[in-house]
Amino acid sequence: MNASNFPLWRACIDSGGTYTSACLLSEDGEIYSVKVPTLPGSPSASAEEALTSLIEKTGLAPGSLCYIIYCTTLALNPVLQGLATKTAILTTRGFGDILLAGIQQTLILPGPTLQRLPFRRRLIFEIEERMLPGGGTFTPLAENELRGLVPRLRDEGIESVAICFLHSYVNPIHEQKARDILAEAMPGLPVTISSEVLPFPGESFRAAATALSAMVRPQLESCIVATYDRIKNWPGKSPGFMVSQSDGSTADVLSSCLVAAGAILSGPAGGVASASLLSAKTGRPNLITLEIGGSSTNISIIQRDKPSLYSGNKAPVSSQAGLPSLNIHSLGAGGGSIAALDANGSIRVGPLSAGSHPGPACCGGSLPTCTDANVLLGRINPDAIITGGPPASAGAALNSIKASLAGPLGISAEEAARRIIASLNSNIIQALRAIIDKNGLDPREYTLVSYGGAGPQHAAEIARECGIHYVLVPREPGFYSAQGALSTVRRSYEAVTFINLEEADPDRIFESYAELEKTALDDFAAQGINASRIIIERTADLRFMDQLLELNMQFPAGRLKKADLSLLGRAFVISFSSAYGFTPDDTGTEIVRLRLTAALDTPNRPSCPGKLTINGLKPALYRKAVFGDDTLDTPVYSRNELYPSASLRGPLIIEQEGTSTLVWPGMSASVDARGNIIISVEVL
Amino acid sequence: MGPTTTEIVGSALRAAAEKAEEIMAAASPFSKTQYISRSYAIFTREGKMTAHGSGSRFLAGLLPLFVESVLELNPLHTISPGDFIVTNDPYTCGSSLPVILGVSPVYFSKRPLALVASACSYSDLGGSAPGGMPAQARDIFQEGLRFSPVRVFKRGIPNEGLFAVLSHNSRSGSNLSKGIKAQFWAVQTAEKILSGLAGKYGFEKLMRCMEEIIENSRRSIADRLQTLPERNLISSVSAGEEPGSGSPLIIKAAVKKCGDLLTVDFTGTSPQASGPVNSSLGTTLSSVYAAVGGALPEIPLNDGLFRSIKVNAPGDSLVNPSFPAPVSSPPVDAIQDAVCRCLAQIFTGATPTGSGGKAHFTVGGFNSAKDSFFCYSTHITGGEGAVFSRDGGSPAYLSHSASPQTSVERLEAACPVLVSKVRLVKDSGGAGEFRGGPAVVWSFTVLDSNTVVSAGTGAAAPPEGQKGGLQGSPPLITISSPGNGESFNTTGIYTGSPGINGIVTLRTAGGGGFGPPLERNPDRVRNDLLEGLVSPEAAGGIYGVVLAGTDLEVDVEATARLRGKG
Structure with missing residues (x-):
């Protein structure tokens, strides 16, 4: 065979x-x-x-x-819910405060988002050791001191250790030795070292990346x-x-664990990857993705078909650490977010989520969540909620909201439910507005792509509040991220070079690429994937020698000659000038990095799901649902009864397994050729 | 209910300024070794600031006076597209000599649309010590090369002769010129975005939006000020001592709220000093804007804010010196503090005072192996003053301070020094119901006999607390030269060669506390103790909290008794 x-x-x-x-x-x-x-x-x-x-x-x-x-x-x-692992940080003697006295960063989002790394100063331990900038040893690692620390780590119940020694990016030997010592004394304790996480100068940043990686590693592992x-x-x-x-590429199990922070956004990255393919297919080059799941909401921007890669130090969660990541902003708000009273007697939602165990009150949990509110308001059919057990109960949702919120506040359960949804939406709207403002976007030029189980319920209202005119709900919003991860399978490889383009030897470059390609094919073969299905792409990062501004340029395959390299140099100058509007004079060009991407070709999804039939546009049933202050008799349609170019006026609800799409009065909804629902928000 | 067109334009202008800041940093040769402090802002063609980026607020505050000065000498119709006019002259609009201000017009369809102004801090413009902040300077000539507004680019063509002069007078050599060119080139990025906006909304509409943004700010401030009672407050803050004579220097600020205007009058401030501790008018104005901006954080920094503040800085004074007074170590923190103390009584709410200020140091010298000069400058932020309901922040998270702390690794890679510690200082945050932010201490050993170090502590005196809070710890510079057994301390500025194995220790000031220490929530005191920010002696002796047991739990009754409430 x-x-x-x-x-x-x-x-x-x-x-x-x-x-x-x-x-x-x-x-x-x-x-x-x-x-x-x-x-x-x-x-x-x-x-x-x-x-x-x-x-x-x-x-x-x-x-x-x-x-x-x-x-x-x-x-x-x-991390979003503030429940991090108990992590100890080891650093060079004298520098225990590199995280507190070091980098200064202002995170840009208001609301329930991570504001700072949740570590404790008392769990930072200084170890006698010192490297010099060139990589030489100034003070050897005090191995016995490190061993002497072990009982303390045990007493404190440390679950993960991060090690960041000065200059380890040049010479990692002390970090490696320290890891070996801890591995021997406390087997099974994950130890993350900075020279593997982010081997670049700048100790505060590197320590932050390593600490974050260590904090999430136990859960990830x-x-x-x-x-x-x-x-x-x-x-x-x-x-x-x-x-x-987090940047949409894939890695094997071992590397994922060593640099755990690299996978913090792995779920959301899939959705963004999907959406960027979507933008090309639907003729909507500018998208804002809004994924609302059970526990978290993720927002990102796609401009001119391209998702933005994080760069610089103003950044959302994992990319705060400087690891390659898509620019995705996360907050602890979702369908399962728990609603509670705050000190002022207002209803606050999140960041804690009930998850699926215990789950929302309607599924047997004790505390009211956004899902319960939506059930009470008639927006979600309790039978459509996936429980894995007995069906959800609207009565339980009602009782929970009454007991925890409506009763103590002396308001109706319906009013309490309204406020719960308002609070969730407000958290998300605040974040979305801040992102739009921060990036100088005109919301009228963007389409809000909404997915995740809870996305389509809230998207229309959120879009209206933010001045966005269109909402797009893909065919299976509940699976969008997973499907996205499947659609783009690629691995990235790189070789840092810093060669002057004038002096570069084309043969050496060819060999470097060949090595990277061999590694790529071997890695895929280890996953059982045959070389014939893999598409290789070669690029290189070039820059002018005095600067940091890099451009990624296509690199031709095959053996090159000197003349090809100078052609590349000229192409770089032209691209640079067109991108930035200037070219520096009298300075050479250098190749900073050779990059190789190995991608698996994936079949395209058939453009129209075969199950759509042309039916008369009759709603499956009518149900009382609350929109703002009004309770309306709302038609409920089943998604697989809608066909492309069907067009309906709100209010209405479109149901499918695992999610439902809400269209408000004054809005209209249609279905495009690919089966996506397009809601025209008609912003006033 | 999305944002209005004016709001969209406002955020697009901010984004344009930010993008220019990013490109400038990435295109500058200095970025390879250190962080570059810079700021870009978009001005209307009449010279009114509409929006600025996220760079240094201090540098942004220099730009209004700069643009005004340039337009006085060079009316808009004399400035062509592709012109780049720069200056660093402290006596007209500049700050200290290494800060270079530049402006370039943006045209759209042959009509002037806007001005893009920028300020950037370079590491060396000559002078008697690397970094241009020699503590011994007694005139401006010792601080470096000074130039009044001049075109270094004319219609996009660089004036290479002028660039050669600049390069020859800087220890950074041709890197200085490359950096200034990058400062100009970044304007292209802002220009692209501005042209895009003009194309999309129309030239006239865009101009109107820019005016509206300014008007909205002005109205917000006016409305806010109208609700407050008429006040007239005076405060005096020490700005250290006159280097040499040792006579005390005072910043006196009289802040008056009258209708919808704030006036800040520095009459009574000490006359200009012979040492380099004078604040140029530009620096003084920027410090005032920063102080008012701190009291009104929701108002963006633009012409609307500037028009609401009238500043009187008497000539020949510490806050408006005349030629040839040296200006490289201005008492910025003292000026801000003086103004903030008055503002804190005018505006209710969180006006941070008692800030530990910004210490700084520069390490410079000649590397014979590389045959070039090195010069590495950095700021270290002191403890933040506490305010009602909030402790002073740890330096790493201070949002008002836009320049990131330096990196030990980068410093050591660039200069022959070995850093021995960077730590927060226990018990340095002023005690209070809300504790002041902790001070930071840096200590490094100099490995080469010719390396020159310049340092300054920022705050001259320990920052005061508010409403019964105690003061933060005092700042200190200690230089010890084991070679000749000398060691000395200073709270002012220092320049010298510590010599091989000389040790430089720089400790910033701690932030002032807010409210009586005996009111501090005992659980917070416990947490401070466990986190190592407060000592057991202070926990009991100053905060009156008794902790007992192996877990050091709060003993509620004993604490109440100790605090005189039991």
Whole structure:
């Protein structure tokens, strides 16, 4: 049997705080999806359950799953909710305050977002050691002092350790030795070292990246490694297993754990990747993505078909650390966010989420959440909520809201529910407005792409408040991130060079690329993926020698000659001038970095789901739903009864499994050729 | 209910200024080794500031006087597209000599649309010590090269002769010229965005939006001021001592709220000093704007704000010196503090005073192996003053301070020094119901006999507390030269060669506290103790909190008794 004839089914698992989604992509582009509630103590069990049920549903033969992409928000959520691991930070003697006396950063978002790294000064320990700027040793590592620290680490219940020594980016030997010592004395304790996380000068930044990485590593490891182990134990040939990173690329299990912060945004990155493909297909080059899940909301901007990559030091959560990441802003607000009274007697929502265990009150939890409010307001059909057990109960939602909020405030349950939704929306609107303002965007030029289980319920109202005129709801909003992770599978490789373009040797460059390509093909082969399916792209980062402004230029394949390199140099000058409006004089050009991307070609999804039928546009039923101050008899449609170019006037609700789309009075909704719902918000 | 067109234009202008700041930094040769302090702002073609980026607020505050001065000498119709006019002259509009101000017009369809102004701090413009802040300076000539407004680019063509003169007079050599060119080139980025806005909304509409932005600010401030009672307050703050004679220097600020205007009168301030502790008029104005901006944080820095403030800085005084007074170490923090103390009584709410200020140091010298000069300058922010309901922040998170702390690694890679510690100082934050922010201490050893160090502590005296809060710890510079066994302290400025194995220790001031220490929530005192910010002696002796048991839990009764309430 020829390996390349073997059917190439791929899967993605998206482990969220509330739900775990699994998607299967067939050779011809069909996608099958399933969602199960996440078991907090064992996300890997939920992952296995989701994937298994999906395989059964589609009848996929064992051993014909080629690879699995794994993404998760399980590292992001605890950070957003302020529940971080107990992390100790080791640093050079004399520099215990590099995190507090060092970098100054102002984070740009108001509201319930991470404002600073949640570490404690008392858990920073100075160790006798010192490297010099050139990499020489000034003071050797005091190994016994480090060993003497171990009982203290045990007493404090330390769950993770970050090590950042001065100048380790030049000479990592002390950090490596310290890690070995701790590994021996406290086996199983994750130790993250700065020379592996961000090997560049600038100790505060590097320490922050390392501390963040260490903080999220235990959660990340427990779900990635645990899931990987379960799947490895399946009978037959193990599928490849790759972990999605914050910048949309993939990495193997080991590297994901060593630089855990690199995967903090792995879940949301998939959605953004999907959306950037969407922009090209729908003729809407400027998008704002709004993903509202059970526990977190993620916002990002796509301009002229390109998502923005983080750069510089004004940044959202994981990219605060300087690791490659898409520019995604996260906040702790979602469908499962718990509503409670604050000190002033106002209703506040989040950042804590009820997840799926205990879950919203309607699903058996004790505290009221946004989902409960939406059920009470008639916007969500309790039968459509995925519980993995008995169906959700509207009565339980009502009782919980009455007991916790309406009663103490002396208002009706409906009013309390309204305020809960208003509070959630306000958190998100505040963040979105700040992002629009910060980036100098004109909201009228953007379409709000809304996904995640809760996105389509809130998007129209949020768009209206922010001056955005159109909302786009993709076919399966609840699976958008997972499907996105499947659609772009790529790995990035780089070789830092700093060669003067004039003096560069084309043969040496060719060899460097060849090495990178071999590594790429080997890595994919280890995942069971054949070289014939891989598309290689070569680029290089060039800059003028006195500056830091880099441009990424295409690099031709094959053996080059000197003349080709000077052609590249001239192309760089032209691109630079067109991008920045100037060219510096009398300075050479240098190649900073050679980059190689290895991407798996993925089939395109069929443009129109075959299940759409042309039906008379009759709503499935009518239901009383609350819009603002009015309770209206609202038509409820089933999504798979709508066909392209169908056009409806609000108010209305469009339901599908796992989510529902709300269209307000005064708005209209239609369906485009790809099955996306487009809501025209008609901003006043 | 999205943003109005004016609001969209406002945020686009801010984004344009920010983008220019990013490009300038990335295009400048200095960025490879250190952070560059800079600021860009968009002005109307009449010379009124509409929006600025996220760079240094201090530098942004220099720009209004600068643009006004340039337009007086060079009316708009004499400035062509592609012209770049620069100056660093403290006696007209500049700050200290290493700060270079530049302006360039933006045209759209052959009509002048706006002005893009920028201020950037360079590491060396000559003078008797690297970094241009020699403590021994007694005239401006010792501080470096000074030039009044001059075109270094004319219609996009660089004046290479002029650039050569600049390069020859700086220890940074040709890097200085490359940096100034980058300062000009970044304007292109702002220009692109501005042209885009003009194309989209129309030339006239864009001009109207810019005016509206300014008018809105002015109205917000006027409305706010109208609600406050008429007040007339005076405060005097020490600005250290006259170097040499040792006579005390005082900043006296009389702040008057009258209708919808604030006047700040510095009459009574000490006459100009012979040492370099004078504040040029530009620096003085910028410090006042920063102080008022701190009291009204929701108002952006633009002409609307500037028009609401009238400043009188008497000539030949510490706050408006005349030629040839040296100006490289101005008492910025003292000026801000003097004004803030008055403002704190006019505006209710959080006006930070008792700030630990900004200390700074410069390390410079000649590297024979590389055959070039090195010069590395940095600021270190002191403890923030506490305000009602909030402790003073830790230096790492102070949002008003736009220049990031320097990096030990970068400093050591650039200069022959070995840093031994960077730490917060225990018990340095002024005690209070809300504790002042902690001070930071840096200590490094000089490894080369010819390396010159200049340093200044920022705040001259320990920052005072408010409403019963105690003062923050005093700032201090200690230089010890083991070679000749000498060691001395100063709270002012220093320039010298500590010699091989000389140790320089710079400790900023701690922030002042707010409210009586005995009112501080005992749990917060406990947390401070566990975090190592407050000592056990201070916890009991100053805060009156008793902690007991292995976990050091708060003993509620004992604390109440100790505090005289039991």
